[in-house]
Amino acid sequence: MIKDPERAICGIATAFGQPSPNDGRSWKAEQFRDFLALETAVSLRVDHGPLITNRGMIMSVGMVRQFATVTWPTHGLLIMAEVDDAGGFGDELLRDIAAVTTQTWLPHGWGLSVAAHEVSVTRSPAFEDAKILGVGEQAMSTWRMLTERRIGADC
Numbered sequence: 001m002i003k004d005p006e007r008a009i010c011g012i013a014t015a016f017g018q019p020s021p022n023d024g025r026s027w028k029a030e031q032f033r034d035f036l037a038l039e040t041a042v043s044l045r046v047d048h049g050p051l052i053t054n055r056g057m058i059m060s061v062g063m064v065r066q067f068a069t070v071t072w073p074t075h076g077l078l079i080m081a082e083v084d085d086a087g088g089f090g091d092e093l094l095r096d097i098a099a100v101t102t103q104t105w106l107p108h109g110w111g112l113s114v115a116a117h118e119v120s121v122t123r124s125p126a127f128e129d130a131k132i133l134g135v136g137e138q139a140m141s142t143w144r145m146l147t148e149r150r151i152g153a154d155c
Contacts, residue, residue, distance in 0.1 A: 010139035011132035
């Protein structure tokens with residue numbers, strides 16, 4: 001359920017069939033079949049770790065609530081997440097992601113990465129194609145276009 005569509009992000013969390021630059025292994029869509037059937041949510045983090053502030057630690061910046069296997073724009077795992085306030089950091093993160101996803105003259109600055117029980121927003125994704133594709137309404141329309149599934153405030 002996406003409570004506030006303006007806080008949504010959509011992107012490719014991992015690519016299928018591409019060797020990892022770290023160890024050469026690659027993911028297959030079949031490896032995610034059982035996980036996708038669970039229809040569960042996982043934490044959205046930054047760089048697979050907590051954010052440390054002067055007020056303490058922020059363990060996650062939101063939740064990934066929807067997953068789908070797609071074949072375009074790359075064969076991979078598409079995610080739909082909602083960024084929380086996260087002590088004010090969530091708003092800054094959304095503004096930064098929106099700014100870099102709309103620019104055309106520099107390389108994409110934010111990507112995504114999958115770990116055991118989380119998805120992370122990162123500046124160094126394991127796969128080049130693991131990118132954030134949209135923020136806010138652009139995220140919602142990208143999800144609808146790539147999955148042909150509607151996500152709304154009541155989903």
